Amino acid sequence: MSEPDRPSVVGQHRAVGLVIDAVLCAVSLMMLLPLVFLISNAFKTPPELLAWPPTIIPHQPTLDNIVSVLRETPLFRWIGNSLIFATLSTASIVSTSAIAGYVLGKFDLPGVPVIFGIIIATAVVPFEVYMIPLYLNVQSAGLLNTWPGLLVGYLIMSFGIFLVRQYVMTSIPDELLEAARVDGAGEGWIFLRIVLPLMRGPLGALAVLAFFQAWTAFAWPLVVMTNKETYTLEVGLALFQTGFTVDIGRLSAAAALALVPSALFFSLMRRNFVRGVAASGLKE
Amino acid sequence: MRTTPKWLFPVLALLPVLGLYGCVRVYPIIETLRLSLFQWNIISRRKPFVGFANFIELASDSLFLEAIFNTTIIAFSVVAITIPVALALATLINSRQGLRRSGIYEASVFLPHVVSLVPAAMAWKWIFDARLGPLNALIGLVGIPAQSWLFDPILSLVCLIVLCSWQAIGYAVLIFLVGLKNVPDALYEAARLDGASSLQAFRYIAVPLLKPVMLYVSVITLISSYNIYAQAFVLASDVQGAPGHLVRVLVLDMLENSFRNYRVGYAAAEAVVLLVIVLILTGAQFRLFRDRSRA
Numbered sequence: 244m245s246e247p248d249r250p251s252v253v254g255q256h257r258a259v260g261l262v263i264d265a266v267l268c269a270v271s272l273m274m275l276l277p278l279v280f281l282i283s284n285a286f287k288t289p290p291e292l293l294a295w296p297p298t299i300i301p302h303q304p305t306l307d308n309i310v311s312v313l314r315e316t317p318l319f320r321w322i323g324n325s326l327i328f329a330t331l332s333t334a335s336i337v338s339t340s341a342i343a344g345y346v347l348g349k350f351d352l353p354g355v356p357v358i359f360g361i362i363i364a365t366a367v368v369p370f371e372v373y374m375i376p377l378y379l380n381v382q383s384a385g386l387l388n389t390w391p392g393l394l395v396g397y398l399i400m401s402f403g404i405f406l407v408r409q410y411v412m413t414s415i416p417d418e419l420l421e422a423a424r425v426d427g428a429g430e431g432w433i434f435l436r437i438v439l440p441l442m443r444g445p446l447g448a449l450a451v452l453a454f455f456q457a458w459t460a461f462a463w464p465l466v467v468m469t470n471k472e473t474y475t476l477e478v479g480l481a482l483f484q485t486g487f488t489v490d491i492g493r494l495s496a497a498a499a500l501a502l503v504p505s506a507l508f509f510s511l512m513r514r515n516f517v518r519g520v521a522a523s524g525l526k527e
Numbered sequence: 528m529r530t531t532p533k534w535l536f537p538v539l540a541l542l543p544v545l546g547l548y549g550c551v552r553v554y555p556i557i558e559t560l561r562l563s564l565f566q567w568n569i570i571s572r573r574k575p576f577v578g579f580a581n582f583i584e585l586a587s588d589s590l591f592l593e594a595i596f597n598t599t600i601i602a603f604s605v606v607a608i609t610i611p612v613a614l615a616l617a618t619l620i621n622s623r624q625g626l627r628r629s630g631i632y633e634a635s636v637f638l639p640h641v642v643s644l645v646p647a648a649m650a651w652k653w654i655f656d657a658r659l660g661p662l663n664a665l666i667g668l669v670g671i672p673a674q675s676w677l678f679d680p681i682l683s684l685v686c687l688i689v690l691c692s693w694q695a696i697g698y699a700v701l702i703f704l705v706g707l708k709n710v711p712d713a714l715y716e717a718a719r720l721d722g723a724s725s726l727q728a729f730r731y732i733a734v735p736l737l738k739p740v741m742l743y744v745s746v747i748t749l750i751s752s753y754n755i756y757a758q759a760f761v762l763a764s765d766v767q768g769a770p771g772h773l774v775r776v777l778v779l780d781m782l783e784n785s786f787r788n789y790r791v792g793y794a795a796a797e798a799v800v801l802l803v804i805v806l807i808l809t810g811a812q813f814r815l816f817r818d819r820s821r822a
Contacts, residue, residue: 263619264628270616271635274693278642280661281650295664343544350537358545365552367809369754371778372798375785376558377551379569395551399544430536459643461757462778466786480645481761484652491653498646509641510634516641517701 282503284495285309292491308496318497320472321479328464328475329457331390332397336453337446339399344407345438349420359408366401371462378466388473396463397456403449410445411438444518451515458505476501559802562795569789581796591797594780601688601776602752606745608692609699614741616696617703618729624708633704640697648761651690652677655762683763683774690758695751699744706740707733739816746812750805754778777801 279299284292286304312318346352347359377396386392415438423433439446464475474482480501484494563581567574585591616636623629639647654662655676663673676682710733718728756778763774773779777797785794 260623263622267616267619267623267628267632271632274639274696275635277647277650277654277693278638280653281646284653293659295661297661339544339547342540343548346537346541350534352534352537352541358541361553362548365556367805368556368802369750369805371754371756371781372802372805373552373555373559375781375791375794375798376555376562379791380555398551399548401552404544434536434540455641461644461760462782466782477643477645477757480649481757484645484649484761491656491659494649495653498649502642502646506638506642510638513634513637513641513701516637516698517705 278502278506281495282499284491285499286496287492289490289492308492309500312493312497312500315493316479316483316497317472318476318479318500321474321476322501324468324473325458325476327390328393328397328460329454331394332457333450333453335394335398336400336403337450340403340407340449341439341442341446342434343404344409345411345434345442347404348408348411349415349417362401362404366405370396374463374466381467388468388470393464393467393475396467397453397460400449400453400456403453406445406449407442410442415441448515448518451509451512455509455516559795559798562792563799565792565795567790567792569791574792577792581793582800584793585796585800590775591780594775594777595800597684597775598753598755598777600684601691601755602749604688605691605695605752606748608688609695609748610741610745612692613696613699613744614703614734614737617700617707618733620700621704621707622725633700636700637697639694640701642694644694644757645761647694648690648758651686651693652762655686677763680774687755687758687762687774690762691752691755695748699748702740702744703737706737710736742812742815746808749808753801753804753808756782 280297283297283299283301285308286306287298287301288303288305288307291298291301291303347355347362374396381387381392381395384392386395419437420433423437428436459477460475461477461481465478465481468474468478471479480497483497564576564578565574566577566580616632620629620632620636623632642650654660657663657673657675657678660676662676667673674682676686714732714736715728718732723731755776759774759776759779778801781794781797781801784790784797
């Protein structure tokens with residue numbers, strides 16, 4: 244591009260850019276508006292909730308909704324339950340994926356292709372397909388309403404094993420492992436001290452995905468955890484909103500308290516949501 | 528230490544994971560397939576083998592047919608809305624790349640995707656609310672009479688489609704952005720030198736190169752829409768105790784048969800139908816992929 248752009252072309256470009264910005268601003272606003280209203284409704288008095296047009300910044304902000312939600316429901320307890328559930332599930336998924344992905348990617352054992360084939364084949368099966376037998380097992384083991392019972396559905400992730408294996412095969416050189424072996428390092432030490440630190444990137448992405456998956460789980464916690472005290476956040480909110488005496492203000496307060504921190508966290512981590520896709524070779 | 532055989536570590540490391548995998552994944556899947564051939568109502572000790580009788584009954588079960596019809600409509604509508612909108616948005620955002628604004632656009636479009644399902648559904652429930660919702664007030668301004676969005680069988684489907692698309696768009700945009708960044712600049716450069724407009728460049732360069740990504744996102748969106756449950760549970764469940772119209776989706780029908788009617792074998796047969804649908808969609812994706820790479 245040696246020839247300088249003529250002024251009219253530059254002006255045209257700028258105008259197009261402005262139009263694009265305007266469209267994108269409008270779309271962004273529309274996407275956010277339901278959430279903005281949800282949060283603002285949480286602080287509105289009953290008369291203002293009925294007002295038209297709906298206000299975005301409440302005229303007389305009130306904390307009544309939030310106070311009353313916190314008095315009526317163990318909301319913090321539910322948040323705590325969800326946090327514990329998601330953390331344990333993430334820990335399990337990350338560690339099982341790391342070890343299985345590494346072994347399947349770097350060791351020539353007979354049967355590895357078969358095992359990996361089974362993992363890939365079951366990866367496409369949605370959780371809803373096998374949750375009923377899983378539930379019956381949990382029930383007969385007497386684990387309903389317990390942490391182990393809840394976790395059973397979220398201990399492993401086929402995609403995680405796949406992701407780690409892919410990474411190990413392409414990004415961790417055999418020579419590195421061989422060199423460590425020649426130096427007399429044990430296999431366990433090699434995995435913990437050499438391989439694991441190298442996998443921080445994909446494991447971080449996997450952790451965000453696993454945490455998100457458990458945090459937003461619904462059907463499974465709904466059937467396994469049936470005490471008000473053991474609900475996860477999603478289930479607690481869903482059942483709270485079917486109550487008889489609940490108004491929009493308090494519903495919004497509960498929902499807003501529940502979603503603001505997690506939504507901000509996950510949207511900051513949004514790169515992790517596509518890293519897996521990039522790793523699965525779709526980017527070409 | 529020196530004498531430990533080479534296979535010891537991988538076998539010891541892999542066995543617990545595989546054992547776990549078998550217990551919580553492989554076994555329940557097989558069990559679903561097996562149960563679908565039996566008639567069993569949890570409580571009874573009798574569990575007679577009925578062959579494909581459950582599937583034959585499903586074929587004329589009006590509730591199940593309604594569920595599969597609704598779910599299919601929702602899934603394909605969500606894809607039909609999500610893919611073009613997300614592609615357009617991703618292209619626009621990509622054209623503003625490098626500006627700080629583009630990160631803000633990207634984040635705001637993505638945010639609905641990471642809002643947990645229940646609070647998001649609650650936000651939309653208010654918007655659609657017949658008495659208090661802004662949607663009715665809005666259409667009232669242009670003279671359209673108020674609708675009972677969540678109680679009408681067709682309109683409540685529309686509401687679910689809107690909610691699910693709103694959530695699906697962010698993810699699709701994010702993946703399209705990755706795809707668009709991988710289109711070599713040289714191609715656009717060449718097109719510009721040949722006098723192509725940016726619209727033409729988009730149509731003849733970006734779209735064909737993005738096809739595999741579009742296919743992938745379409746299938747992911749379809750499969751996840753076939754599994755929707757929480758959204759239907761919240762959006763169309765009883766409104767403040769009043770008997771709401773329930774949008775019957777596949778998973779809801781399945782859970783109802785299993786946990787309310789105690790027909791486990793029958794519910795397992797529904798799960799198998801869901802599995803078959805997912806397998807067909809996945810197979811179609813692989814098929815189309817292969818055709819493309821051969822062409």
